[in-house]
Amino acid sequence: MIIDGKGLSNQLDSGMKAEVKALRAAGIEPKLVVIIVGHDPASQIYVRNKHRKAIKLGITSIIERRPEDFSQADLLALIEQYNQDESVHGILVQLPLPKQIDESAVIRAIDLKKDVDGFSPENVGKLFSNSDEHYSVSCTPKGIMTMLTHYDIDPADKHAVIVGDSNIVGRPMGALLLNAGATVTYTHILTQDLSSYTRTADILIVATGVAHLIKATDIKPGATVIDVGMNRDENGKLVGDVDYDHAKTVAGAITPVPGGVGPMTITSLMQQTLELTKLANRKILETVR
Amino acid sequence: MIIDGKGLSNQLDSGMKAEVKALRAAGIEPKLVVIIVGHDPASQIYVRNKHRKAIKLGITSIIERRPEDFSQADLLALIEQYNQDESVHGILVQLPLPKQIDESAVIRAIDLKKDVDGFSPENVGKLFSNSDEHYSVSCTPKGIMTMLTHYDIDPADKHAVIVGDSNIVGRPMGALLLNAGATVTYTHILTQDLSSYTRTADILIVATGVAHLIKATDIKPGATVIDVGMNRDENGKLVGDVDYDHAKTVAGAITPVPGGVGPMTITSLMQQTLELTKLANRKILETVR
Structure with a gap:
């Protein structure tokens, strides 16, 4: 199964358009x-x-x-x-x-209240503590969670492996998956025998900036593979961190590059802008209802 | 090797006493x-x-x-x-x-600036983002890091497995180990086949509140085992989350209960109180030097 981030993004647009229209009204x-x-x-x-x-x-x-x-x-x-x-x-x-x-x-x-990227320490702290208060979340991980939900891939009691522990993608991604009940492993540049971890992943998130780092043999058959990479290969072609052509024969579900995670990042930014708009205008909106 | 938290705590006391004396002077x-x-x-x-x-x-x-x-x-x-x-x-x-x-x-x-327990979202966020600014950290994980350092157990490129993902122990512990270069796996109540994870741990942190959850067979030979549990068994005896008597024959290093993690938690609280005291009095202390 190909996880169509671009298609999902377009699909979510119409709902957001309607939401903006209602807000403006x-x-x-x-x-x-x-x-x-x-x-x-x-x-x-x-x-x-x-x-x-x-x-x-x-x-x-x-x-x-x-x-x-x-x-x-x-x-x-x-x-x-x-x-x-x-x-x-x-x-x-x-x-x-x-x-x-x-x-x-x-x-x-x-x-x-305007930190639409979710990078402020307080928002990060609330995410990592699974707070029940409102917090913004880094847009790429948020978009990935939206894709998983849409494709009925429930992280609860699954093993999620994160490759790359950046503050923008890997770390908040792991926190979201942990909050959703996954067992979460963070791997990174210092990890020894990386494939011993990736091969046990039910959900594999790759965000390293290294073209084709993850091969088909690094993937557990049937796993969900999310490729956050955006690299140019020697021919100037946009490629991910996963060797897509071979990986897709092993994975149960996989995101392409381009057209996978990228569009969902921008969608998350727009969703979060609307969330913050609604929060800032709570009182007006309560009156309208 | 038995990791003697009580002994280390006493040893650190004398340094802190001298520090307090200098501050008071x-x-x-x-x-x-x-x-x-x-x-x-x-x-x-x-x-x-x-x-x-x-x-x-x-x-x-x-x-x-x-x-x-x-x-x-x-x-x-x-x-x-x-x-x-x-x-x-x-x-x-x-x-x-x-x-x-x-x-x-x-x-x-x-x-x-007075959050000596390190529980505020902003401190948690700085920890989870590996910030280079000052932040307080939850005292139990901080104490465990002090023990690892003292016993020359470097988490870099090791596999650390956390059993129990509470906000007070498990989650901040994983963040500290990740910041120190470990590959980190968070396991918890929903984790399937827990021992498949614990048996691959070079550093195993157990904080579940379930007496003797971790047996000798769940431990990789030579691993460092840190037991945060404090439970009463049927005879009213204080026991940890690890079956200590058997586990110590497999582990390379292990903390006892009592006398392991417990004393180090209070030591961390005192260290952090002194850190915050010094930060609040930076200007005076610069003049003294």
Whole structure:
């Protein structure tokens, strides 16, 4: 089975469009601000794609572009301006940032109620503690959970193996799966005999940035394989961290690259923007109902 | 090898005593406030042991006892009083709390700079993101890391298996081990075929509250086994979650119960109280040097 992230993303769009329409009818304008500093080419593409999706759904999207030498103080001031602006529901600072800027200081500066990327320590802490309060979650892992749910793949009592323990994908992914009842193994660059772990995975999440790291022989027959990688091969073709052509003959379900995890990341960002919009306007929405 | 937590704890006491003496000579009085609501018998013992250890080290210890029917509003007001009190460096609210009180609201109320138990979402988030900023950590996992370091057991590239994924022990323990370079597997009540995981563990952490859950056959020969359990058996004897008498013949290193993890938990609390005292008095201490 091929897990069609692109198709699912399109399918979820119509629900979100209707939601935005209803919000606007209630006088609420969902608004996302994306701040990009410098000219990293991949970041430019990501920001453009987020902007396009927001426009498509009817979400107001503001892009704030700043030059490569923009100072940390000025960036913090810009964030604070949007923290104070009650018309804004989500603030995203595109990473990576130029080296003169301390990423963790920037992440902490974003108002928790507008942290649409879920990177602030308090949101991360709530995720890792399986809090019953509201928290935002990193968009890629959130999108993967949405795919699993949609394809009726229940992580409870399964063995989920995470390859790559980044703060943006691997770590929050493991926390979400643990919260959903999976047994979770985190592997990474220091892991000895990686395939001894991946071969026991019922759900295998690969997010390393190493093209074709995971071969068919690393996969348990019937497993669900989620490939977060986006790499260019020697011919300039976009490929994942999984050797898809061979892996798909072993896996029970697998995401392609492109068209798998990528579209769902942006969908999660939009879902989370709407969630934060609704939370900020709880009282108005209660009156409407 | 028997990992002697009690002995190590006593050994660390003398260093901490000297540290307290130096702080007091600089006009700084380390001060810990422990708040206990109700009359849970185990909590009474824990609070008494923490108080005794603090007194032994020269740390000023205040115990605030409140009745079982104490209200959440009054508890939050008491915490806020100590948040404002600059002479106090650590605030600990003994868990569990009576059912009329929302634990997470109480934990969030403690000033991050005084959260000596490391339970606040922001501290948890920093731990789980391997932040390079300061954060407090739950005391039992912190104590276990101190033991591993002291006994020259380096988690890097080892397989660490956590049995029991509580927010107080299992989850932060896994994060500390992951941050130290281990491959980490979280197992719990839903895990199928638990021993298939435990038998591959180079470092096995057991924190379930189930007496003698882990048998000798569940342990990889030569593994390090850390037993966080504190259970009473049918004869009223204190026993761990590991069948110690048999397990010690298989394990390479093992903690006894009592005398293993327990004393190190209180030692961590004292270390963390001193860390927060020094952070709060950075400027004075810089002048002294």
